[in-house]
Amino acid sequence: MVELAREELHTSVTDPVSASMNFLNEVAGRFPDAISLAAGRPFDEFYAVDDVAKYLDAYVAFLRSEGVSEARIRQALLQYGRTNGQLGPMIARTLEVDEDIRVPPDAIMVTSGCQEAMIVAVRGLCSRPGDVVLAAEPCYLGFTGAARVLGVEVVPVPETDGGLRPETVARVAGEVRASGRCPRALYVVSNFANPSGVSLPAATRRALIDVADEQDLLILEDDPYGLFGLDDERPPAIKALDCEQRVIYLGSFAKSVFPGARVGFLVADQTVVDESGTRTLLADELSTVKSMVTVNTSPIAQAVIGGVLVSSGYSLRAANREKIAFYRRNLRALLAALERHFAGTAVTWNAPAGGFFAVADVPVRADEKLLEVSARDYGVLWTPMSFFYLDGGGSHAIRLACSALATERIDEGVRRLAALIAGAGS
Amino acid sequence: MVELAREELHTSVTDPVSASMNFLNEVAGRFPDAISLAAGRPFDEFYAVDDVAKYLDAYVAFLRSEGVSEARIRQALLQYGRTNGQLGPMIARTLEVDEDIRVPPDAIMVTSGCQEAMIVAVRGLCSRPGDVVLAAEPCYLGFTGAARVLGVEVVPVPETDGGLRPETVARVAGEVRASGRCPRALYVVSNFANPSGVSLPAATRRALIDVADEQDLLILEDDPYGLFGLDDERPPAIKALDCEQRVIYLGSFAKSVFPGARVGFLVADQTVVDESGTRTLLADELSTVKSMVTVNTSPIAQAVIGGVLVSSGYSLRAANREKIAFYRRNLRALLAALERHFAGTAVTWNAPAGGFFAVADVPVRADEKLLEVSARDYGVLWTPMSFFYLDGGGSHAIRLACSALATERIDEGVRRLAALIAGAGS
Numbered sequence: 001m002v003e004l005a006r007e008e009l010h011t012s013v014t015d016p017v018s019a020s021m022n023f024l025n026e027v028a029g030r031f032p033d034a035i036s037l038a039a040g041r042p043f044d045e046f047y048a049v050d051d052v053a054k055y056l057d058a059y060v061a062f063l064r065s066e067g068v069s070e071a072r073i074r075q076a077l078l079q080y081g082r083t084n085g086q087l088g089p090m091i092a093r094t095l096e097v098d099e100d101i102r103v104p105p106d107a108i109m110v111t112s113g114c115q116e117a118m119i120v121a122v123r124g125l126c127s128r129p130g131d132v133v134l135a136a137e138p139c140y141l142g143f144t145g146a147a148r149v150l151g152v153e154v155v156p157v158p159e160t161d162g163g164l165r166p167e168t169v170a171r172v173a174g175e176v177r178a179s180g181r182c183p184r185a186l187y188v189v190s191n192f193a194n195p196s197g198v199s200l201p202a203a204t205r206r207a208l209i210d211v212a213d214e215q216d217l218l219i220l221e222d223d224p225y226g227l228f229g230l231d232d233e234r235p236p237a238i239k240a241l242d243c244e245q246r247v248i249y250l251g252s253f254a255k256s257v258f259p260g261a262r263v264g265f266l267v268a269d270q271t272v273v274d275e276s277g278t279r280t281l282l283a284d285e286l287s288t289v290k291s292m293v294t295v296n297t298s299p300i301a302q303a304v305i306g307g308v309l310v311s312s313g314y315s316l317r318a319a320n321r322e323k324i325a326f327y328r329r330n331l332r333a334l335l336a337a338l339e340r341h342f343a344g345t346a347v348t349w350n351a352p353a354g355g356f357f358a359v360a361d362v363p364v365r366a367d368e369k370l371l372e373v374s375a376r377d378y379g380v381l382w383t384p385m386s387f388f389y390l391d392g393g394g395s396h397a398i399r400l401a402c403s404a405l406a407t408e409r410i411d412e413g414v415r416r417l418a419a420l421i422a423g424a425g426s
Numbered sequence: 427m428v429e430l431a432r433e434e435l436h437t438s439v440t441d442p443v444s445a446s447m448n449f450l451n452e453v454a455g456r457f458p459d460a461i462s463l464a465a466g467r468p469f470d471e472f473y474a475v476d477d478v479a480k481y482l483d484a485y486v487a488f489l490r491s492e493g494v495s496e497a498r499i500r501q502a503l504l505q506y507g508r509t510n511g512q513l514g515p516m517i518a519r520t521l522e523v524d525e526d527i528r529v530p531p532d533a534i535m536v537t538s539g540c541q542e543a544m545i546v547a548v549r550g551l552c553s554r555p556g557d558v559v560l561a562a563e564p565c566y567l568g569f570t571g572a573a574r575v576l577g578v579e580v581v582p583v584p585e586t587d588g589g590l591r592p593e594t595v596a597r598v599a600g601e602v603r604a605s606g607r608c609p610r611a612l613y614v615v616s617n618f619a620n621p622s623g624v625s626l627p628a629a630t631r632r633a634l635i636d637v638a639d640e641q642d643l644l645i646l647e648d649d650p651y652g653l654f655g656l657d658d659e660r661p662p663a664i665k666a667l668d669c670e671q672r673v674i675y676l677g678s679f680a681k682s683v684f685p686g687a688r689v690g691f692l693v694a695d696q697t698v699v700d701e702s703g704t705r706t707l708l709a710d711e712l713s714t715v716k717s718m719v720t721v722n723t724s725p726i727a728q729a730v731i732g733g734v735l736v737s738s739g740y741s742l743r744a745a746n747r748e749k750i751a752f753y754r755r756n757l758r759a760l761l762a763a764l765e766r767h768f769a770g771t772a773v774t775w776n777a778p779a780g781g782f783f784a785v786a787d788v789p790v791r792a793d794e795k796l797l798e799v800s801a802r803d804y805g806v807l808w809t810p811m812s813f814f815y816l817d818g819g820g821s822h823a824i825r826l827a828c829s830a831l832a833t834e835r836i837d838e839g840v841r842r843l844a845a846l847i848a849g850a851g852s
Contacts, residue, residue, distance in 0.1 A: 002644070002671045006700040009711060010553040018714040044505045049486060049496075052503060052726055053479045060475060070475075077478060078686040079470045112538045112688070112720040119719055123575055127436040145718035149549055151577060218428070245428045260504040262538070262724035274432035285435060288444040292571035293545055294538040294720065298688035298727040300478055 012149045017141060020387050023368055031375040035413035038381040040194060040356050040401040042255050043330075046323055055307030056300070062310045081299050083287040085110025087306050091251070091265055093314040099226075100240045101249065107269035107283045110302055112294045114224065114252035114264030118146040119293060121185070121220055121248050121266055124286045126152045130181035133220075134172055136164045136188045138195050138388035140222070143187050155183070156390050161350060163200040164188055166207040173215040185218040185248070190238055191226040192355020195388045195399040199353055202235035209238065212246040218270070224252040227320050228327040229354030245270045248282075255356075256316040256323075257308050261301045327356065327403060330410060334358055334402040337414035347421060349400075356403035359385060360417075364424040366398045373420070380416035438575045443567060446813050449794055457801040461839035464807040466620060466782050466827040468681050469756075472749055481733030482726070488736045507725050509713040511536025513732050517677070517691055519740040525652075526666045527675065533695035533709045536728055538720045540650065540678035540690030544572040545719060547611070547646055547674050547692055550712045552578045556607035559646075560598055562590045562614045564621050564814035566648070569613050581609070582816050587776060589626040590614055592633040599641040611644040611674070616664055617652040618781020621814045621825040625779055628661035635664065638672040644696070650678040653746050654753040655780030671696045674708075681782075682742040682749075683734050687727045753782065753829060756836060760784055760828040763840035773847060775826075782829035785811060786843075790850045792824045799846070806842035 006014060024038060056077075063073050076086060088105035095101040111117040122133055133147055137156035147154045157164060157172045173183045188208070191199050200208070212219050221238045239249040249267040257263075268282035290296070312319035331354065338349045338360065349360040364370060366384045374380055383401070385394030400417075402410055432440060450464060482503075489499050502512060514531035521527040537543040548559055561569055563582035573580045583590060583598045595612060602609045614634070617625050626634070638645050647664045665675040675693040683689075694708035716722070738745035757780065764775045764786065772789040790796060792810045800806055809827070811820030826843075828836055 002696045004696055004698045004708060006698050006706075006711065008553060009550050009698070010715070012718060013550050013711050013714050015714070041506050044501055047500070047504050049500050049503055052482060056478060074473070074475050075470055077475050078473050078684040080467050080680075080685040112542075112724070115717075115721045116538075116719065124435050124439050127434060142718065142721075149715060149718045150575075254506075258504040259506040260725040262720065262722065262727075270428045270430055272430045272432050272435065280432075282430060285432065285439050288439050288441070288571075289436070289575060291541075292438060292568065292575045293542065294688065295541045295568075296688065298538070298724050299686040300730060301688075301724040301726055304726060
């Protein structure tokens with residue numbers, strides 16, 4: 001019988017962060033009655049199973065109204081399709097309505113979730129051994145994981161309470177270059193980041209474009225949470241400010257529609273020039289990579305998302321009114337519970353202006369051992385912030401998620417957390 | 427404005443084979459009335475758009491019949507899900523019914539098309555700089571492309587008319603090892619390969635397992651065409667003979683159901699052992715890679731495939747009776763047309779026992795220039811076999827596909843091809 005040595009498998013299999021996430025899932029499985037302030041998935045009672053067929057029908061009706069023949073409609077849903085997908089025009093229109101981002105439909109690639117958008121963008125941009133990507137740290141695990149699969153190094157740029165500082169990006173990019181490597185791109189979540197909850201002020205967004213220009217970087221702007229601010233005021237997307245085409249925008253429908261479609265996208269409107277002077281669009285060049293990862297994104301899944309977009313008048317903001325209200329209520333409940341149970345203690349926390357997450361600094365080591373105790377003896381789950389650092393950090397901080405819980409459970413979750421910290425600190 | 431230098435993008439973007447495939451698509455676009463003996467996609471009139479909702483319903487009805495709650499069903503379709511997917515038990519049952527392959531459901535990972543299965547398997551197995559994969563040549567472009575995205579070298583093993591020869595595999599593996607590299611796996615299409623149409627005899631299948639054992643390789647067995655033999659006789663899948671767990675089986679529903687679902691799978695029932703002696707299943711270890719490529723495969727797309735499987739009594743062979751008859755008719759029409767138009771000329775061809783493809787050796791250089799002439803002046807498209815060789819080869823051979831055409835068009839396509847060859851040779 002074959003026995004494979006685990007240490008001979010790729011580092012993307014054996015990375016300790018994977019083990020940590022497995023541990024978290026395993027603990028969650030062992031203590032199913034624990035309140036999970038760890039799960040950052042969307043709340044899942046906004047849609048019903050029948051909505052899938054409803055939105056499929058809406059998309060097919062739209063194609064018919066455009067005069068598309070029945071044979072072409074059948075092909076659009078059931079056959080292989082264009083590598084970059086069929087929703088480019090709909091997504092371009094939605095980006096204009098909701099985000100004031102104006103890009104040609106051909107600059108949009110529909111991907112198998114935003115995760116694939118990261119893989120495709122990083123793969124296309126990083127070709128030489130010393131090509132690296134920078135990333136705001138603490139960093140979303142999906143991004144560091146995508147880079148690891150490709151063997152591309154991620155260099156962290158430490159985030160502050162006010163988000164990434166442009167001068168820090170410039171410094172890190174300079175250090176990378178001085179070491180003989182080449183920084184190709186900077187990954188940043190512009191609104192209510194996972195895990196920190198932090199957003200970039202408008203001035204920082206403009207300044208980041210300038211830094212990217214000076215340092216000859218592209219910015220990979222990821223914005224899965226932008227719709228879910230505590231109020232309707234919010235700085236423009238970096239991409240909306242991007243007259244120089246410094247930004248590749250990464251999009252997700254996992255939160256704004258539902259995760260089960262596994263549809264995301266990227267916007268890559270940069271010009272590519274070859275040796276003979278021929279000019280193409282980066283999205284078209286990247287399609288070769290996409291074709292070798294998943295061929296194309298399931299047209300059935302695309303049709304469901306297309307049905308949502310056409311039914312909403314191309315506004316996810318309009319389509320998400322109920323969800324926006326729910327997530328606001330939950331984040332306010334989380335922040336109120338933190339105030340109620342931790343005010344006057346050694347625990348401090350940040351106050352994100354939206355999104356699914358907040359971070360608490362705690363006077364105890366927030367490691368896997370504490371998490372096990374927390375689940376078993378206190379009935380509450382959370383995520384150690386140390387998971388989100390590449391080279392150490394976050395040892396005394398925890399990520400609290402409020403997206404997947406019924407609102408009324410949040411206060412009890414934080415109460416249990418306070419009991420844990422009080423118990424562990426004594 | 428940003429201008430990116432094309433030569434600084436990754437080789438998976440700039441590879442000449444991509445340019446060749448683009449050229450082929452571009453020629454096909456310019457001459458839409460040409461008969462395409464190039465397109466190897468499935469014929470798309472077996473299903474209607476309404477079938478999507480029908481199979482979704484069938485899957486939901488199945489879950490209800492199993493006592494799954496409505497809340498769980500909603501989550502199964504709309505929420506994130508298990509990384510390795512939810513169809514493991516159904517696929518395991520289907521493999522047993524159709525292929526006599528017996529594997530535990532947990533050894534199955536559902537992927538975003540078979541393309542992702544290749545990416546995940548190659549990534550997991552190849553970790554060190556000198557780790558390479560062997561592949562039968564001429565080779566499916568999706569496999570060489572997947573390896574290129576990951577920066578993993580593919581070493582060709584030349585195929586003969588009788589398929590891959592085990593002693594050649596042993597020789598190439600030995601040469602690779604002697605050069606200081608490590609051959610980790612061998613990619614082979616066991617039935618009616620794309621592009622060659624060649625199948626492996628039963629004795630070769632057994633011998634390949636022995637060679638894999640001797641050389642400490644895994645076999646990546648890809649079998650998208652196995653259902654579509656000219657008769658019902660067919661050697662067992664290599665995986666069905668695999669008592670030693672030497673084989674990772676790669677599966678596709680693109681031909682047996684339809685491509686638009688973008689659902690494939692891999693079977694990895696190998697044991698993995700870590701330094702402490704803990705034993706896990708390779709499919710579970712590879713799930714970390716899968717999670718960083720696409721998180722999980724669209725549950726909606728999985729549900730459609732699940733609906734097909736449950737409706738067919740877990741037999742794709744039963745579900746595909748009409749398609750099997752159609753593809754048999756088309757391949758027989760292609761072989762008859764070759765006989766009719768080329769017998770007694772310098773053109774020779776092989777006679778595959780099934781599948782979508784045959785190969786003709788022609789007395790002229792079958793390059794892009796000839797393809798352009800063929801499309802413009804003769805109204806017929808085909809694929810240069812040179813596309814499928816890594817280091818030269820196939821310069822005087824063409825791949826003929828018969829899957830996407832109405833049967834009655836095939837003879838006219840081959841007649842046009844004969845006119846081209848007669849004209850080019852004179």
